[in-house]
Amino acid sequence: MPVMIITGATSGLGEALARHAISRGYTVLLTGRRIERLQVLKEEFGDAARIGQLDVTEPEKAWSIIEQLIQEVGGVDVAVLNSGVSNFQGEFSPETEQWVIDVNVSGFMQTANRFFSYFEERGSGQLVGISSVAGMFGYRASTAYCASKAFVSNYLQGLRQRARWSKASITVTDIRPGFVESEMTEGKKGMFWLVPADYAAVRMLEAIEAKKTRAFVPRRWALIGLLITVTPNRLLDRL
Ligand SMILES: NC(=O)c1ccc[n+]([C@@H]2O[C@H](COP(=O)([O-])OP(=O)(O)OC[C@H]3O[C@@H](n4cnc5c(N)ncnc54)[C@H](OP(=O)(O)O)[C@@H]3O)[C@@H](O)[C@H]2O)c1
Numbered sequence: 001m002p003v004m005i006i007t008g009a010t011s012g013l014g015e016a017l018a019r020h021a022i023s024r025g026y027t028v029l030l031t032g033r034r035i036e037r038l039q040v041l042k043e044e045f046g047d048a049a050r051i052g053q054l055d056v057t058e059p060e061k062a063w064s065i066i067e068q069l070i071q072e073v074g075g076v077d078v079a080v081l082n083s084g085v086s087n088f089q090g091e092f093s094p095e096t097e098q099w100v101i102d103v104n105v106s107g108f109m110q111t112a113n114r115f116f117s118y119f120e121e122r123g124s125g126q127l128v129g130i131s132s133v134a135g136m137f138g139y140r141a142s143t144a145y146c147a148s149k150a151f152v153s154n155y156l157q158g159l160r161q162r163a164r165w166s167k168a169s170i171t172v173t174d175i176r177p178g179f180v181e182s183e184m185t186e187g188k189k190g191m192f193w194l195v196p197a198d199y200a201a202v203r204m205l206e207a208i209e210a211k212k213t214r215a216f217v218p219r220r221w222a223l224i225g226l227l228i229t230v231t232p233n234r235l236l237d238r239l
Contacts, residue, residue: 001025001026001027002025002026002027002077002078003026003027003028003029003073003074003075003076003077003078004018004021004026004027004028004029004076004077004078004079004080005028005029005031005066005069005070005076005078005079005080006018006021006028006029006030006031006080006082007031007032007054007056007080007081007082007083007111008031008032008082008083008084009028009030009031009032009038009041009082010030010032010033010034010037010038010041011032011034011037011182011183012180012182012183012184012197013082013130013177013180013182013197013200013201013204014030014032014080014082014083015037015041015197016197016198016200016201017080017082017201017204017205018030018041018045018049019045019198019201020198020201020202020205021205022045022048022049024205024209026048026078027048027049027050027073028045028048028049028050029049029050029051029052029066029069029070029073029076030042030049030050030051030052031051031052031053031054031062031065031066031069031083032053032054032083033053033054033055034053035051035053038051038052038053039051050069050072050073052065052066052068052069053065054066055107056083056103056107056108056110056111057102057103057106057107059106059107059110059111059114062107062110062111063110063111063114066111066114070118075122076118076125077124077125077126078125078126078128078208079111079115079118079119079125079126079127079128080128080130080208081108081111081112081115081127081128081129081130082130083103083107083108083111084103084104084108084130084148084184085099085100085103085104085184086100086142086145086184087099087100087142087143087144087145090141090142092143096144097143097144098144100144100145100148101144101148104144104145104148104149104151104152105148105151105152108129108148108151108152108155109151109155112127112129112155112156112159115127116159116162116163116170119168119170120166120167120168120170121168122168123167123168123169124168124169124170125168125170125171126170126171126172126173126208126211127156127159127170127171127172127173128172128173128175128208129152129153129155129156129172129173129174129175130152130175130177131149131150131152131153131156131174131175131176132145132146132149132152132176132177133176133177133178133216133221133224133225133228134146134149135148135149135150135151135152135153135176136150136153136176136225136228136229137228137236137239138236139239140239152174153174153176153214156172156173156174157172157174159172160172160213171211172213173207173208173211173212173213173214173215174213174214174215175204175207175208175214175215175217176214176215176216176217176221176225177200177204177216177217177221178193178195178216178217178218178220178221178224179191179192179193179194179195180194180195180196180197180200180217181194181195181196181197182197193218193220193221195218199218200217200218203215203217203218203219204217
């Protein structure tokens with residue numbers, strides 16, 4: 001049975017992915033800060049799940065909890081680095097921006113780097129990062145968030161290149177969701193093509209199992225991705 005670890009599995013996309021992965025036969029290791037949510041999920045999933053409370057902004061502590069979980073199940077095949085926060089609602093202060101960077105950039109890098117080394121040592125594995133279509137451009141109402149997701153995508157690209165030069169067989173997958181219903185997007189205005197987290201999770205798992213390099217979720221967001229790529233910066237600057 002394949003083993004998948006998910007960071008940020010206490011709600012939204014992470015929780016939905018866990019549920020779907022279990023239905024496909026995976027054993028899942030669920031992590032996040034909210035222990036009460038993790039306990040509810042453990043009760044629901046039984047032996048198919050193990051839980052570990054961790055905060056990705058405390059990397060050493062977080063990694064020792066992850067190592068403990070890995071030891072318990074004998075190894076991890078897929079690591080989905082999904083933990084993330086946003087200032088989608090337009091909050092703009094050095095403190096809010098720092099918080100987004102701490103979780104989405106530093107927390108992500110610390111976990112991704114350690115998992116990459118783990119897979120190198122193990123000889124194989126799949127590292128999946130959840131970036132966003134929002135990582136393809138800057139946006140005034142979520143300045144740090146967009147910048148943080150650009151970091152995620154570019155860091156993953158660097159890891160993919162490292163994987164090519166490594167003796168290990170490591171797949172690096174960049175998942176770029178559009179708008180998905182979750183705590184993160186609750187109350188946000190101006191969204192379109194919004195999909196339920198369950199629907200997005202099915203598409204995410206398809207992309208993971210197909211060992212895609214990059215995947216827009218749902219796929220129609222690739223059109224927006226293309227549009228962003230061909231739009232001159234002087235127009236994007238006016239958003
Ligand atoms: N919803 C969208 O439209 C959308 C679009 C594109 C990309 N994404 C990305 O998808 C991922 C999941 O987001 P979501 O929409 O499912 O939102 P969500 O329901 O708010 O989930 C965010 C998850 O991140 C975890 N998290 C936050 N801070 C953490 C920390 N310091 N340490 C460990 N875990 C932490 C949360 O768990 P705890 O609070 O329990 O720690 C939660 O499980 C994020 O990376 C997000 O940027 C979402």
